[in-house]
Amino acid sequence: xxxxxCNLTDFAGALHGKDFFEVIRMADLEATEAERxxxxxxxxxxxxQRCGKxxxxxxxxxxxxxxxxxxxxGLSRRDLDIFRSLTPATRPPRGL
Numbered sequence: 551x552x553x554x555x556c557n558l559t560d561f562a563g564a565l566h567g568k569d570f571f572e573v574i575r576m577a578d579l580e581a582t583e584a585e586r587x588x589x590x591x592x593x594x595x596x597x598x599q600r601c602g603k604x605x606x607x608x609x610x611x612x613x614x615x616x617x618x619x620x621x622x623x624g625l626s627r628r629d630l631d632i633f634r635s636l637t638p639a640t641r642p643p644r645g646l
């Protein structure tokens with residue numbers, strides 16, 4: 551995992567300067583790893599709770615925001631500011 555503490559701010563540091571597809575790929579890998587960590591039984595319960603489903607869901611919301619510009623309901627102002635700062639300036643053209 552990129553963010554050992556399962557923190558969006560820590561994860562954000564690794565995304566600066568990346569292109570559109572790299573941002574989505576890294577967020578997807580991080581979300582997958584967070585979900586897997588949440589299912590492991592040999593991880594202490596505090597880390598499993600912090601890094602599990604909630605963090606993975608936040609990353610999935612970030613992916614939807616980057617791809618489609620959809621602002622998730624109930625997203626905190628701080629997280630929305632992070633989403634905006636991490637969204638690549640150039641998006642690939644839609645369609646074929």
